[in-house]
Amino acid sequence: MIVATTLVAMMLATAPQGTKKPTQAKPATKSAAAASLPANVVARYNGIDITVDDIRQQVNATLARKVVPDLIQRAVIEKQAKLAGVTVTAAELATKVSEEQGKVISQMAQSTGVMMKFDQITREYGLTEAEIKESVRLNLLARKAFEKSIAKELPSLDGQLHLAHILIATVPLAPGPETQTPLTKEQQDKKDADQKVRLEQIITDIKGGKLKFEDAAKQFSDDKGSGAQGGDLPWAGKGTFVPEFEKAAFALQKPGDMSVPVKSQFGWHVIKLIAKGSDASAAEKEKYRKEQLAQRTSQPQAVQQWLAGLSRGAKITFNTNAKVYK
Structure with a gap:
């Protein structure tokens, strides 16, 4: 899915199945090796090339079923954000990307036993800076829209x-023992x-x-x-x-x-x-509202469940004759 809970989740989702995470830092020639690949080779795995044509054939063969749900989710997020009147500023995005990068470096070091730079990790998983920023932006946008949508459902202190x-x-x-012998x-x-x-x-x-x-x-x-x-x-x-x-x-x-x-x-x-x-004072009521909001949004899958609810019951019709590549 587009909205990964963390960048680590995003990277694990894009990692080739069956591959082993690196147990040592990649050599300094990594970027040079990547640059030396032919232009039509998207990835090379143990001497096996995955080419642009391979991807085109796979996309056409699957009728883009793996891509369409993500694009639909992207559209849902953008629509809900517009309805809620929320946006992500450049400063918010930069702060969140930096925060997520720190988490990735720390968690990867724990899982591999090796401290790697962030650009080494992204190369390992075949991700670009633009992809990462877009994933984080959509995550932030979805959370903001979600928070705005449930704000009206939050109980107020009045009547409590x-x-x-x-x-x-x-x-x-x-x-x-008391329950075993009723009085x-x-x-x-x-x-x-x-x-x-x-x-x-x-x-x-x-x-x-x-x-x-x-x-x-x-x-x-x-x-x-x-x-x-x-x-x-x-x-x-x-x-x-x-x-x-x-x-x-x-x-x-x-x-x-x-x-x-x-x-x-x-x-x-x-x-x-x-x-x-x-x-209660206005400040106390606002504090309570924020606490309730934090409680409702604290579950890692809360946003995904909300998005799933928005599209529940919707039907996707695939055109079997459509070809992304000719």
Whole structure:
């Protein structure tokens, strides 16, 4: 595909199948040897010449099926970028190319055990500077268009809450001996009542100043993930939590307010309101938007999946009589 995640991926995609990566630096005569090849020889592999005519015949024989999808993807990227109103500046391109070159040199050194200059690596894989720049440009353009397209789908802080909670569980939260022998209804009812009393005492100690909410969460919460963070939960809107928890959380009015004990399928919770998204500053809302965008675009294949979705269902009709070369 045109849009390779990295230049390394691009190079590996263009490497001859079955060839072994170099284990030592190429001799200084490499460029001279390449220049000495006849004009009609595109590549020479162990004395075997791949000529311009060979390529022409192969392109015609395959009806350019290997090239057409890439050209279609290129067209899709350019179209989406135009619709999104995004471009790649010369400065952005130069910076990204330099960054990718550094990654290529480092990763190739790790895989071959030999430190090679970038121009040595590109010659090894038969790539030109123009190809590399175009691949990086399309990659940047696709990412920019992708980010612009999903920006409108990102949740805003308005309508969201920043909460903390303490959970005193009434059921096993992970497989263990307790799950092998289920409690009777009477035993479960007693456990529910005992755990509620325990949580009520924790709440009394917090309100009385004997305990800080954060310390109580670290010490007592059975939700070990949030407990280790003082009970802190990420920003969330309606539809994120179980109904009982959500109802109690959205009933809280101002930062610092705590709920009464709330029963859910997991046990008893006390919920603390840290902040309301509607009260956040413009800077806080923008920071959240950027974090959400970074999270959505962090997956290496996110852009490719987006591009694939744009062309899903599209039909390509090949003209079997078409000849690229006559």
